[in-house]
Amino acid sequence: MAAVATCGTGAGSTGSIVATTSKNNVTSFQRKGPRASGTDSGCSRLVSIAGTRPSVRNGQLLVSTGLPALDQLLGGGLAVGTVLLIEEDKYNIYSSLLFKYFLAEGIINGHTLLVASAKEDPADILQELPAPLLDDNYKKDLDEDICNHQTPDSNIKMKIAWRYQLLPKMESGPVSSSRFGHYYDASKRMPRELIETSKWHGFFFPEKLSSTLNKEPCSLTHGYRRLLQFIQKVIYEEGFDGSNPQKKQKNILRIGIQNLGSPLWGDDICCTENCDNSHSLTKFLYVLRGLLRTSLSACIITMPAHLIQNRAIIARITNLSDTVVGLESFIGSERETNPLYKDYHGLIHIRQIPRLNNLIYDVSDVKDLAFKLKRKLFTIEIHTQKKFNLCIEEKNVDYNTS
Numbered sequence: 001m002a003a004v005a006t007c008g009t010g011a012g013s014t015g016s017i018v019a020t021t022s023k024n025n026v027t028s029f030q031r032k033g034p035r036a037s038g039t040d041s042g043c044s045r046l047v048s049i050a051g052t053r054p055s056v057r058n059g060q061l062l063v064s065t066g067l068p069a070l071d072q073l074l075g076g077g078l079a080v081g082t083v084l085l086i087e088e089d090k091y092n093i094y095s096s097l098l099f100k101y102f103l104a105e106g107i108i109n110g111h112t113l114l115v116a117s118a119k120e121d122p123a124d125i126l127q128e129l130p131a132p133l134l135d136d137n138y139k140k141d142l143d144e145d146i147c148n149h150q151t152p153d154s155n156i157k158m159k160i161a162w163r164y165q166l167l168p169k170m171e172s173g174p175v176s177s178s179r180f181g182h183y184y185d186a187s188k189r190m191p192r193e194l195i196e197t198s199k200w201h202g203f204f205f206p207e208k209l210s211s212t213l214n215k216e217p218c219s220l221t222h223g224y225r226r227l228l229q230f231i232q233k234v235i236y237e238e239g240f241d242g243s244n245p246q247k248k249q250k251n252i253l254r255i256g257i258q259n260l261g262s263p264l265w266g267d268d269i270c271c272t273e274n275c276d277n278s279h280s281l282t283k284f285l286y287v288l289r290g291l292l293r294t295s296l297s298a299c300i301i302t303m304p305a306h307l308i309q310n311r312a313i314i315a316r317i318t319n320l321s322d323t324v325v326g327l328e329s330f331i332g333s334e335r336e337t338n339p340l341y342k343d344y345h346g347l348i349h350i351r352q353i354p355r356l357n358n359l360i361y362d363v364s365d366v367k368d369l370a371f372k373l374k375r376k377l378f379t380i381e382i383h384t385q386k387k388f389n390l391c392i393e394e395k396n397v398d399y400n401t402s
Contacts, residue, residue, distance in 0.1 A: 049250050049296075051109025053180050055079070060356055063111075063252055063298050064181035066101030069380040071181055073350055073369070074323055078300075080252065081292050082322035082354055083285070087305040089329035089346060092259075094371065095302045097130075097186065097378060098327075099256055102300045104129040104190060106198075106254035108182055113200035114234055114255045116227055118264035122202030125258070126195050130184035133376075185376045203230050205265060223265040224284040231255060232291060240295045255292075255299040260284075261317075262304055270307035282313075285320040324351035327371070344370040348380055 052061050055076050062077030065084065071077045078084050084102075088095040106113050107129065115122035208226050220228070235241050240253045261269050261281055269281055292299055305326070308314055318324050326349035330336040348369045371380050 049252060051105065051111060051180075052080070052252060053077070058356060061296075062180075063109075063254070064105050065098070065300070066103075066105035066182070066184065067098065067378060067380070068181040068183065070098070070325070073380070074353060077180065078298050078323065079354065079356060080296055080298050081294075082298065082356075083289055083292060083320075084298075084300045084323045084325065085317070085321035086300065086302045087324070087326035087349075087351070088259075088302050089327040089331075090306060091329060091331055092302075092304070093331070094329060094346060094373065094378075095327050096258075097373070099258060099300060099302050100125070100129050101184060101378070102254065103256050104132065104184055105182060106252070107190065107194055108132055109252075110198070111252040111254050112234075112238065112240075113198065114203070114231065114253060115200060115258075116203035116205075116230070116256065117258040118205035118223065118262065119259050121204050122200070126200065127189065127192075129190040129195070130186050131188035131190050133183045133185050183377065186373065186378060187376050201230075201234050203227055219279055219283055221266045221280045223267070224280055227257070228284065228287055228291075231288070235291060235295045235297060240297055242295070250296060253295065253297040255297055257299065257301045260301050260303050261308065269310075269313060270304060272309070282316050282320055285317065289320065289322070318352060321352070322354040325349065326351055341370070344372045344381075346371055 049061075052063055053076075054060065055062050057075065061080040062071075063080060064071050064077050065074070074084075086095050086098055103113055103115065103126065105111075113126075115125055117125065203226075205223050205227070209222075235253065236243070238253070240251075259265070261267055263271060267281060288299065291297070301321075303317070305314060305317075308317075327346060328349065329346040330341060330344070331346075335341045348371050350369070368382055369380055370382070371378065
């Protein structure tokens with residue numbers, strides 16, 4: 001069963017100098033009442049961890065993905081104890097950026113990170129994390145981005161603005177650091193001192209390879225088996241499974257796994273339609289989700305799903321993931337030169353949203369979503385084709401009523 005908010009205290013890892021800024025982020029769901037002198041006898045029913053909040057739908061503990069607009073699409077954030085699978089875009093440009101947003105949000109909130117990759121050294125990935133936008137300069141940065149990307153279609157936007165009242169609204173700008181989720185400047189790198197004072201664990205698969213591999217009777221490939229052992233060790237030894245609650249402050253473990261399923265992990269799932277290791281990847285996801293369900297952990301996985309030829313395997317991977325988001329880049333496609341998509345860099349598809357504690361999965365009500373990477377900000381919007389359709393519908397309504 002996924003981790004649910006329980007009574008506890010703690011403001012995050014002591015390794016981050018910025019974690020203290022979120023100590024005042026107290027949920028309004030706490031029970032009011034007198035406290036005994038020097039004790040926390042009036043403890044909230046909900047866990048108080050920096051960078052988390054309870055879901056208003058089911059009380060599930062949520063963390064931010066590092067992109068507030070994506071948090072809204074997923075029902076408020078990423079539930080603790082679940083897996084977010086990102087289907088990589090063709091050239092792995094934008095999926096890599098979302099991956100770094102997730103890790104950057106963990107550093108800002110003092111969460112412990114576990115970064116796994118078979119392509120890049122985790123230390124190098126952390127050095128490329130985007131810098132957070134602070135309260136004193138975010139308005140200036142946002143105004144610059146808006147001015148640099150204005151379009152002549154403002155009359156169309158005004159004409160159909162009333163239609164958007166029925167649609168979920170995407171946050172377009174940074175908010176105070178005391179609120180849930182932060183915004184980041186993609187043109188700058190996170191200060192090195194923040195990374196050095198954070199707590200993280202790295203798993204670089206080429207370093208885990210040995211010249212003499214023990215052929216153990218296991219259905220998992222060597223890379224998947226070693227990674228599961230590493231994740232399990234961190235969860236159990238550092239108390240993310242709930243052990244020793246009196247000795248450790250409660251904190252969140254953010255797990256990021258890059259390019260899972262690629263040949264770099266020793267998997268041939270992307271090389272042939274009838275691969276031999278399809279059961280290895282699905283078993284890895286099954287065991288990983290079991291580890292997450294019983295711990296204060298949240299995981300993001302990027303996968304080159306466009307390279308997997310067997311659609312049945314894609315269906316199994318989707319069923320073994322809690323949340324699935326697909327990125328479709330316009331680079332090299334016909335839509336890159338299509339005037340309807342000239343203001344965007346790709347489409348974002350919400351494939352699956354978890355309905356926790358139920359037998360069926362939820363489906364997002366929001367369709368026709370596009371993303372664009374501005375000079376500093378990554379934004380998600382309803383794309384021009386949708387706006388065009390709304391405008392045509394409005395003209396038809398006006399014509400019929402007249």
